[in-house]
Amino acid sequence: MFDNLSERLERSFKILKGEGKITEINVAETLKDVRKALLDADVNYKVAKNFTDTVKEKALGQNVLTAVKPSQLMVKIVHDELTQLMGGETAEININARPAVILMSGLQGSGKTTFSGKLARMLKTKKNRKPLLVACDVYRPAAIEQLRVLAEQIEVPMYCELDSKNPVEIAQHAIQEAKAKGYDLVIVDTAGRLAVDEQMMNEIAAIKEAINPNEILFVVDSMTGQDAVNTAKEFNERLDFNGVVLTKLDGDTRGGAALSIRSVVNKPIKFVGTGEKLEAIDQFHPARMADRILGMGDIVSLVERAQEQYDEEEAKRLQKKIAKNQFDFNDFLSQIAQIKKMGNLKDLASMIPGVGKAIKDIEIDDNAFKSIEAIIYSMTPAERSNPEILNGSRRTRIAKGSGTTIQEVNRLLKQFDQTRKMMKMVTSSKMGKMMPKMKR
Template sequence: MFESLNDRLEKAFINLKGQGKLTEINIAQSVKEIRRALVAADVNYKIAKEFTDKVKDKALGQENVLTSVKPGELMVKIVQDELAELMGGEAAEIDIKGNPGIVLVAGLQGSGKTTFSGKLANYLRTRKKLNPLLVACDVYRPAAINQLQVLGEQIKVPVFTIEDNKNPVDIAQKAIAHAKSNNFNVIIVDTAGRLAIDEEMMNEISNINAAIDPTEALFVVDSMTGQDAVNTAKAFNDVIDYDGVVLTKLDGDTRGGAALTIKYTVGKPIKFTSAGEKMDTLDVFHPERMAQRILGMGDIVSFVEKAQEQYDEKEAKKLEKKIRKNKFDFNDFLNQIGQLRKMGDLKGLMGMIPGMGKLTKNLDIDDSAFNKVESIIFSMTPEERANPEILNMSRKRRIARGSGHNLHEINMFIKQFDQMKKMMHMMSKGKGMGNLANMMGGGNRGMMP
C-alpha cells in the first residue's frame, strides 16, 4: 500500500542526511521533492502546493531552533503531522444511533460497494455487538442480490429482499418496517451503482436518501482510481450530502491520491478502509496511523489491536508457560499460524510492523505463504508434532515423502523452527512472552513465511 509514494518521499529526505540543521536551502530542496512525490501519487497540484507550503513554513520555523533531533527526522515529523491533518486529523466514528440505525451505502459499480456492505455488517455484529440486517436495493445488476445473500450467509447476517420488486425506495422503506418489528437495531442498504455518473443514477440515490433519512450515508470509493475517485466523491456529495467515505482495494496498486485528498476536497472524513475479499478486512480509518504507514514507519498500534481481537487470555497463558519451559512444539506453531490468518491479509499485517513493509514490498506474500509449512507439519504423526526432538533422519524422510518436499527443505524448516523456539525461550526469560512479530522470524530465505 502506497509503496511508490513512500519511495518518493524517502528520496525527498535524502537531501537532509548528513546535514547539521535545517536551512532555507535544504528545506527548499526537500519540499520540491515532496511536491513532486505527491503529484506523482495523483494528488492535485494545487493541493500539493498548498501542502508543501505548510511544510516549508513549519520547517523554517525550526531553522534556528537548537535540537538534538536530526534534520531528516524533524522533517519527517513535520510531514507526518501535515499528512495526518490533510487526511482528517483524527478518526471519525460511524453514527448508528436510531431505532433502527440506517446506513445508506452508495458508489459506482465495481467500487466494492456490496462487499463493503457485508464487511460493515460483520463489523457491527462482531465488534459492536449489534444485530444488523442487510438490504438488497441493487435491482439492476442480476448478480448483486445473490452476492449479498452469499455474503450474508457467510457472516450470519440476514438479507432483506423482495422478489420481482424493482422499486428500491419501496424495498428500503419496507426493510425499515421489517427491522422494527423483528428487533434489528441497524440496517445497511446496498444501493445500485453505475459504470459512470448519470442523471438517472443520481435521481435514484437522491430519492432513496430522502425516503429513508439515513443516520449514516457512506460513499464507497475504489482507491485505485486516484483523482477520478475524488471527483466522483464530490459529485455524489453534491447530491446526497453523505457523512463519510470508504476507501476500498487498498491492497491493490494504489498511488494514494484519493486517500490524501478526499477529506480536503469534499470536506467529509474517511471512516473506513477495506482491503481484500475477506469479511474481516475492514478497518476504522486513523489519519495519524495512515500517515505513519505512508512514511514507511509501520502501524504497530493497529497491529496490536488486530492481535487483541484474536487474543485468548487463557490460551496465551498456557502458551507462555510452554515457552518458558522451552516446550513450544509444532501444534503450538500451527495454532499461531491460525491466529495470524484470522488477523487478515499477511502482507498488510507485516507492513504494520516498523521496518517490515520495506522488506516485504517486492515479495509475493499472501495467506498461501504458510501452506508449505502446514503441509510439513500435517505430514507428522501426533507424537512428532508434540515432541520435535524425536525427529531423526528416518522420520524426516517419511515427512518429506508425505508433504511433497525434499529432505533439504525439511531440514531447513526444522532448523528455523529450532532457532525461533530458542529465541522465544530467551525472550520469555527477560521480557515476557514474545509478540506475534517474533513468530515471523526466519525471514524469507527458507521455509518460514
C-alpha cells in the same frame, strides 16, 4: 500501499541532510521535490500546492533547536500536515440509534457489496451489534447472490425481495423487518453504475429521503486516483454523505485518492479496505497513515490487530503447555491460523518501524505458510501431538504426502524444536520473576 510516495518523500528529505540550518533556498528545493512526489502519486494539483505552501510557511517560521537536524524537523512538519490533510482526527461512524441505518453509495465495481459484508462483520464482532444486510441492487442479480454468500460467511441475516424492482420499498420493508425482529443495525447495499448518471442519482436520493439513514458512506476504489475524487464530489453534491470508504488500498502504491479526497469534498475518510479477506478492513486513522507514508511503521494498528485475535483462555492453556515443554504441531497450526487472520503478511511486516523500507522489493506471498501447513497436515494425529516420534521413515512418508522434500521436513522440525526451546526459556524466565512476588 503508498510505496512510491514513501520512497519519493524519503529522497526529498535527503536534500536537507547535512545542512546546518533551514533556509529559504534549501526548503524551496526540498518542497519542489515533495510537490513532484505528491503529483506523481496522483494527488490533486491544488491540494499538492496548498500542502507544500503550508509546509514552507511553517518550516521557515521554526527556530531549529541544536538537537534537531533540519531534515528531522522537515519530516515532523510534513507528518503533521499530512495528518491534517487526511482529516486530523479519527472520524467515528454514527450507529447510536436502534436500529442504526447505514446507506452505501458508489459506482459499480467500487466494492460496495464486499464492504457491506466486511462492515457488518466488524460491527458484529467489535461492537456486539446485530446487523441485517439489505440487497437493494435490483438490476444486477449477481449482486444479490454476492451479498447472500457474504451474509452466510459472516453468519448475518440478509433481506431481499426477488419479486420487487423498487429499491425504495425494499429498504423501507427491511427497516420494518429489523424493528420487528430485533436487529439493531441495517446496512443497505445499493445499485452502482459504470459512471455517474441522473437515474442512479435520483434513485439513491429517493432511498435516502425514504429511510433517513443515520450514516451515508461513499465507497470508492482508491486505484481510480483522481477519478475517485471527482466521483466523490458529484455524489456529495447530491447525497451530502457522512464519510468516505477507500477500498483496494492495498493495491494502490500511489495513494493520491487518500490524500486528495478529504480536502476536495471536506468529508472524513472513515474506513479503508486493505485486502480481499473479510477481516481486511481498518478504521482510518490519519496520524497512523501519515506514519506509514513516511516509513515510520504503524505499531499501534499492528498491536490492535493482534489483540483482535487474542484469546485469553487459549493463551493460558498454551503457557501451561510451553512450561511443560508440551507445545506441539496442533498448537503451531493454531498460531499460524491466528497470524493469517491478521491480514496480508507484507502489510503486517510494514507496520513494524523500519521494516517497510527493508522489504519493499521483497515479495511476501500470502501462501508463505502453505508448505508448512501441508507438512503438518500430512502427519498423523499422534505425530502432531508427539513430535519426538518423528523418525526417518515417518519423515520420508510426510515429505511424500505433503509434496515437499525430506530436507524441507527436516528444516521445519529443526525450526520447530528451536522455537519450542526458546518459548520454554522465555516462559520459565517470566515464571522465575513472578515467584518472588508471589512469596511476599
